[in-house]
Amino acid sequence: MFGFLRRPKVRIDIPRLKPRENTTDYPKVNLAELTPEVLPYLGQVAYVQLAIFEELSAAIGSAPTVAAKQALAPAATQALDKHERLVAEIRRRVDTPAEVIEPFTAGIDRYRAIVKGADWFEQLASVYLTAGILDDFFTLLAAGLPGDIGPRCVAILDAETGRTAIVGILSEATDADAVLGSRLAMWGRRVVGDTLLVARSAIHLTGNPESDEQRIEPVFTEMIASHTRRMDRLGLTA
């Protein structure tokens, strides 16, 4: 669909993930071969941010207290802001951002239905964990984009998420309820698999399964390590 935009791949190092979350550095894996074309990349990541906004908005809508709504509001605003900045990047290239995004909505919406969660706490855990993995993934993938768009996307994705409020809400709830804690731990282990499948589907495969796996494997290993740190932060056993 975007074949007319195809361009020679340039080998560049992937950026490090957000320093504020770093406990170990990411491997300097070369992701250039895995990165999709610019517009499909932007379309997917823009819709992911819109989806994060929608999930957070739903969580605000069903929050049990006004204080919880207020605590979650900045995270919703930040996701929408990222979506709008990514749409602005699409608009610098084409006039119809919705058409660039549309091909990715059905797949991402199916995924959202799977990781939605059965109640408000699972919903919050999902947003925190899945948005974390997807932000990491698209940050890493940005390294393969040509010109200055990669660093620009990293800057957008790396901005404040506002999601530490979720850590506060969930820690308080699981501290008071051990059964909830073990339920959320199971839930967290479950959503990671579905999220990695979505990430995988966004990757541009070369058609050589062996070399594709060699490239993907270390990236996913590190993404899982980052996920484990987020589980820790929530007080959950990964």
Next chain:
Amino acid sequence: MFGFLRRPKVRIDIPRLKPRENTTDYPKVNLAELTPEVLPYLGQVAYVQLAIFEELSAAIGSAPTVAAKQALAPAATQALDKHERLVAEIRRRVDTPAEVIEPFTAGIDRYRAIVKGADWFEQLASVYLTAGILDDFFTLLAAGLPGDIGPRCVAILDAETGRTAIVGILSEATDADAVLGSRLAMWGRRVVGDTLLVARSAIHLTGNPESDEQRIEPVFTEMIASHTRRMDRLGLTA
């Protein structure tokens, strides 16, 4: 509950409504006697803006296209921004904004359930029409607040709403479907009554029904005139 904050009422003129929507000026009715105390006022209007955000978020969630989601996103952001600015005003006075807001959530949530609408178009028409009436109402009511908080609230409420996108979506839909147009016209006539009831419940009544009515009546007449102009803008017969 907020009796300790009671202060002498000062008579001041009410501000004009947003010039960009003006086709006739509002009467210079004196609303000082009707305005509630500062904190209950801020608590109510802050929750109204949060409710507008939630309704818009729900409409974004159920929008049929990405283009529609994007068109509605700024309106959601603006409402949340207003909510946060109003919460900041509460925080300048007390440390617990949630406690100031909480007493008003049940009543406003009941009202929201009534004006929710049966489908996406009714939902959008509701947000556009009811948010318009409530913005007008709380703008007028701000005149009775003491000191500089009145003008500050007017500035917050008067900021860009982003809701013209709704006019575009609904006009296009009703142009293509006359039956939808007449259904939405009926719906618009219905929600105005419920919204004026909510407005009325926010008013500080003096206990003298005759003088209360004399004060309320011209304000509500003008609010209905403004509502009619919004119906016009949607292409609906009021």
